[in-house]
Amino acid sequence: MLLANRVAIVTGGAKGIGRGIALKFAEEGCDIVVNALHIEGARKVADEVRALGRESLAIGADVSNSAEVNDMVDQTIKKFGKIDILVNNAGGITGAKEGAIEDTTEEDWDRIVGINLKGQFLCCRAVVPHMRKNKYGKIINVSSMGAIHPPAPIVHYHSAKGGVLSLTSNLAFELAPFNITVNAILPGPVRSEFFNEMLKDMSEKEGEAFFTMLDKRVPMQRMGMPEEIAGVALFLASELSSYVTGESINAGGGLPLTPRDDVGTG
Numbered sequence: 001m002l003l004a005n006r007v008a009i010v011t012g013g014a015k016g017i018g019r020g021i022a023l024k025f026a027e028e029g030c031d032i033v034v035n036a037l038h039i040e041g042a043r044k045v046a047d048e049v050r051a052l053g054r055e056s057l058a059i060g061a062d063v064s065n066s067a068e069v070n071d072m073v074d075q076t077i078k079k080f081g082k083i084d085i086l087v088n089n090a091g092g093i094t095g096a097k098e099g100a101i102e103d104t105t106e107e108d109w110d111r112i113v114g115i116n117l118k119g120q121f122l123c124c125r126a127v128v129p130h131m132r133k134n135k136y137g138k139i140i141n142v143s144s145m146g147a148i149h150p151p152a153p154i155v156h157y158h159s160a161k162g163g164v165l166s167l168t169s170n171l172a173f174e175l176a177p178f179n180i181t182v183n184a185i186l187p188g189p190v191r192s193e194f195f196n197e198m199l200k201d202m203s204e205k206e207g208e209a210f211f212t213m214l215d216k217r218v219p220m221q222r223m224g225m226p227e228e229i230a231g232v233a234l235f236l237a238s239e240l241s242s243y244v245t246g247e248s249i250n251a252g253g254g255l256p257l258t259p260r261d262d263v264g265t266g
């Protein structure tokens, strides 16, 4: 097993990519703190982790709130005594308006940057003293390919995800002497509830057409699945990546390469 007796916090672990990571890590012997904004979802995934034979703790906490983040880390130390791995996965654009910069409100900017960038800073700040003490740590920050190759104008979210890349390289530099690695994953389009916001005014048929359109934008001709992002996270959380830090890995089915238009013609 690649993560035997490790302890990981997975933020936003109740569904989608976070749930995929929590379950993959548990299969590899890792105990999991499942964080989500609402504790009910976190509890369900914690039960799934226990069914795989590992310990788990569900914590409802808003990653953009420092008091709630600090309390999450305190609870983790109280139960497990250490934190080996932090996956900063919580994020998204729920409730925010997308589109032109002129239509982007200050309130949406502050909230979306708060969840997607400040939240990662707060979680790193809270766990690093514990990792430093043990001279061991693996931090994995979930960014987005949209940070560098925006598929649509969503300036608050994409700017926050760009900040995540900078946070990653800066912390990798600062923490390398303490055997703490910090790396980022840039997912392309992954099938999850992330898209609910965009789908909310569409019929089921329109929603499927939307996903087909996303499939075609990808050189591999399909969206990714949460488990496929979890595989990259497992590499970065395990000793397989012991000499890798400050790296950002694209996981986008070939993006940012452009899809071929001759598929099927041989």
Ligand code: NAD
Binding pocket: 011, 012, 013, 014, 015, 016, 017, 018, 035, 036, 037, 038, 061, 062, 063, 064, 089, 090, 091, 092, 115, 119, 142, 143, 144, 145, 186, 187, 188, 189, 190, 191, 192, 193, 194, 195
């Ligand atoms: P999702 O909507 O299925 O899951 C998001 C999770 O984050 C949920 O569990 C939610 O409760 C949690 N969350 C949101 N705000 C939070 C907060 N303030 N505090 C704590 N938890 C919070 O989405 P997903 O696709 O699984 O996204 C996971 C990560 O991957 C996000 O950071 C997202 O930006 C990123 N990402 C997703 C895609 C994609 O296509 N799905 C692409 C690029 C990047």
